[in-house]
Amino acid sequence: MVELTIDGNKVEVPEGSMVMHAAHKLGLYVPHFCYHKKLSIAANCRMCLVEVEKAPKAMPACATPATNGMVVHTCSEKAVAAQKSVMEFLLINHPLDCPVCDQGGECQLQDLAVGYGESASRYKEEKRVVFHKPMGPLISAEEMPRCIHCTRCVRFGQEIGGIMELGMLHRGEHSEITSFVGRAVESELSGNMIDLCPVGALTSKPFRFEARTWELARRRSVSPHDSLGANLVVQVKGDRVLRVVPFENEEVNECWISDRDRFSYTGLYTEDRLAHPMVRDASGQWHETSWSDALQAVVRGLNQVREEHGAEQLGAIGAHTATVEELTLLARLTRSLGSDNVDFRLRCNDPALDSALPGVPWLGMSIEEFSRLDRVLVIGSFLRKDQPLLAQRLRQAAKHGTRIAFIDSAADDPLFPVAARQTVAPAGIPNALAQVLVAWAKANQQEVPEAFASVQPSEQAGQIAASLAGGERVAVMLGNMAVSSPEAALIAANAQALAQAVGGRLGFLTPGGNTVGGYLAGAVPQAGGLTAEQMLRQGLKGYVVLHAEPAFDSDHGAQAVQSLKNAQFAVALTSFHSAAAEWADVMLPIAPFTETSGTFVNAEGRTQSFKGTAAPYGDTRPAWKVLRVLGNLFQLAGFDDETSETVRDTVLVDGIQERLSNQVTGPIGLGQGAQGLQRVADVPIYRSDALVRRAEPLQQTAASRAPTARMNAATLQGLGLHDGDAVRVRSAHGEAALKAELDPAVADGALRISTAFAETLPLGSSFGEITVERA
Structure with a gap:
């Protein structure tokens, strides 16, 4: 530790700290533009010049040890004289367009100009002109003359996003921030550049x-799109959401959010938004109706199914973006009607996974611990797109x-160094895990499990x-694709065996904002009930579907839609x-x-x-209220809650951590393997749920481009x-007409064809064998 004095206050900071860090520890504000606590030090703007005794000139606080x-x-x-001089230089070329600038009212330059700027400029020459830059559908760079070259956006891309998409051209007063050869900025975290x-x-x-x-009211919320549960500030004008920005929470999302969290609000007010209850008449035509009539129609329809076919012909399907309260009441309603067919995991293809995982699968550690791991194996995950933060x-x-x-x-390139990698067709993942376990056992003179006696590990x-050797904090993580696999239980068992062998922990990178909460809410089948996939494959007579869009949210969308159309109600x-x-x-x-x-429970078990x-x-109503009223109309017990908090407290009272367990009993x-060509189906980041799919700016990005049949050179040849x-x-x-695309990242014997698109809907399941021929 070193001790120094700032403005008469003594302070101790770790060796290597800058004067800026010491000032912040004291709560002293030093004006700055280029400094940011999460980025490297650039010392570009010089606004943080301070006087250091015995130094011949003012020194930048951010870069002075x-x-x-x-x-x-x-x-x-x-x-102050030095800071005012810097401000005068910064304002020389800055345009006076505050009245039309979107940053007006929350602009650091505007704020600091009040304290450190002069009332009139001594600069009489023409201001420089910088032309606008194309940066894609999310970021506007139409007014680049405003740029003060702090390089925060450049450093963010390199250091946080992992890819240098912006850089600086030329020198001196001709310097310009620009994208690489005019390309759009396509990082899944790019919107944070706007905040920076x-x-x-x-x-x-x-x-x-x-x-x-x-003009905007600011209200806190939580993202429903991935398992981190990023904290948001939703900004509202009148009745409409107009902007979403991050709420800083160092334990969860730090000060970042993904573009999916930031721009999904643009799907809220599309022409497709359902505004009133609607009932289909005998001729198949839709009619708007009152809530009372619509709810009575639901009660009549479900009662008729129960009376004619039995309660076991009823099924309830939720979504991993539904809240704990909604899934709790959905499960309570279904079971009170006599059925245990309730599930929110539309992409779960292995019924054996439930019996293999008696507890609630979760990250297996806190997010803070996750950040401090020193050895990690990630299995079956499109990591950057599934879990960007x-x-x-x-x-x-x-x-x-x-x-x-x-x-x-x-x-896929995760935009960080990869220590080792084995890329195999989906059916080969269980055996790939077996190979790693055998390789570890042989390298460490351990006994090879009998089930793997015939396995010969690859290079x-x-x-x-x-790569897993020598670590104190080791984890084996199962991604969304691994959990969706028809052999998910086997993958989980093999992953657990490997984690135990290397002295690490098993974790699940769960999909959606509330997968852990869905398990805690009991929205999974228990006493012999059917999973969502089984309900939609076998076909039931009655369905209640909450928040899900089965065509794109389920693993076999075309079959799901057909089963729902064939249902009586x-x-x-x-x-x-x-x-x-x-x-x-x-x-x-x-x-x-x-x-x-409502409430989401993120992957680490944090209730938010x-x-x-x-x-x-x-005429929109909260889903938990609709389900509560349905329970009352059916005259069922347990539907007396007046607030969402009372519903939450019946589920999340105490002992959440005791219910979280990744212990695999299988x-x-x-694995059985496969002989033919296999499909690799990713869910693109901006096709993950109904709201995101309707966010037009996100659909204009490269990540949402039309699906192709992607394969490596050997498969193509x-x-x-x-x-x-x-x-x-x-x-x-079924079949689909696509365009072949060379993609060296795809495994041998596999075709990567994205799911959750209308074009690939006829192909059915995300797993299985496929054939390809020239059209």
Whole structure:
């Protein structure tokens, strides 16, 4: 520790700290633009000049190391004169367009100019002109003359996003921030550059000219889109959400959010939004109706199914973006009606996973512990797209020596160094894990499990085993694709055996904002009930569907829609008309996360409750209230809750941590493998749920481009195809016309074809064998 004095106050800071850090520890504000606590020090702007005794000139607080006995003055006459001089230079070329600037009212330059700027400029020459830059559908760079070259956006891309998408051209007064050869900024974290920009050079394109910042009400919320549960500030004008920005929470999302969290609000007020209850008549036509009539129609329809076919012909399907309260009442309603067919995991293809996992699967550690792991193996995950903020934490860990390995079916670049990797077709993942376990056992003179006696580890398996050696904090993480696999229970068992062998922990990178909460709410089948996949495959007579859009949210969307259409009665609790108009008999307009109170439980088991942030759209009602009223109309016990908090407290009272367990009871073994070409199906980051799919700016990004049949060069050559050829892809369920695309990242013997698109809906399941021929 070193001790110094700042403005007469003594302070101790760790060796290597800068004067800026010491000032912050004392609560002293030093004006600055380029400094940011999460970014490297650039010392570009010079606004933080301070007086250091015995130094010949003013020094930048952000780049001056603190030393023992140093005496610093941040607001002395000399320091303030230096700061005012810097401000004069910064304002020389800055345009006077505050009245039309979206940053107006929350602009650091505007604020500091009041304290350190002069009332008139001595600069009489022409201001420089910098042309606007194309940066894609999310970031507006239309007013680049405002840029003060703090390089926060450049450093963010390199250090946090992991990819240098912005840089600086030229020198001196001709310097310009620009994207690489005019390309769009495509990082899944790119929107944070908007928050970091201290002036109005980079602004939100969807928010452009929508409102002034002082007109917006700010309300806290929680993201429903991935398992981190990022904390948000939802900004509202009148009845509409106009902007979403991060709420800083160092334990969860730090000060970042993903673009999916930031821009999904643009899907809230589309023409597709369901505003009133609707009932389908005998001729198949939809009619708006009152809530009372719609709810009575639901009661009649479900009672008729029960009377004619028995309660076991009723099924309830939720979604991992539904709140704990909604899933609790959905499960309570279904079981009170006599059925145990309730599930929220529409992509779960292995019924054996429930019996293999008697506890609630979770991350297996806190997010803070996750950030401090030194050895990690990630299995079956499109990490950057599935879990963008957890991927960012691993990116920072890799800088400090964490070794990260992958077993996957598509070797996407995680934008950090990969210690080892084994890329295999989906059916080969259980055996790849077995190979790593055998390689570890042989390298450490341990006994090879009998089930793996015939396994010969590959070179890549040996490298993965070696990458896990020597760590004190080791974890084996199962991603979304691994959990969705038809052999998920076997993958989990093999992963647990490997984790135990290397002295690490098993964790689940769960999908959606409330997977852990869904388990805690009891929205999974118990006494012989059917999973969502079984309900939609076998076909039931009656369905209640909450928040889900089965065509794109389920693993076999076409089959799901057909089963729902064949049902005697189906009711959809949905926010969007097109999500259910094809198959439902009654559609009830329910609130998305911005218009309801509720609770999400993130992957680490953290309970995060929130209130509605905007007024309900049309006749929209919170889903938990709709389910409670349905329980009352059915005259069932246990539906007397007046607030969402009382529903939450019946589930999340005490002992959540005791219920979280990744203990796998199933046996280890080898997978069946597959002989033919296998499908690798990723869920693109902006196709993950109904709200995101309707966010037009996100659909304009490269991540949402139309699906293609992506394969490596060997597979392409083996099929006699060339990059760009039109092909016809067939599965056991149907066929799709796509374009072949060369992708070296895809495993041998596999085709990567994204799911959750209308174009790939006929192919059915995300797993299984497919054939390809030239169209």
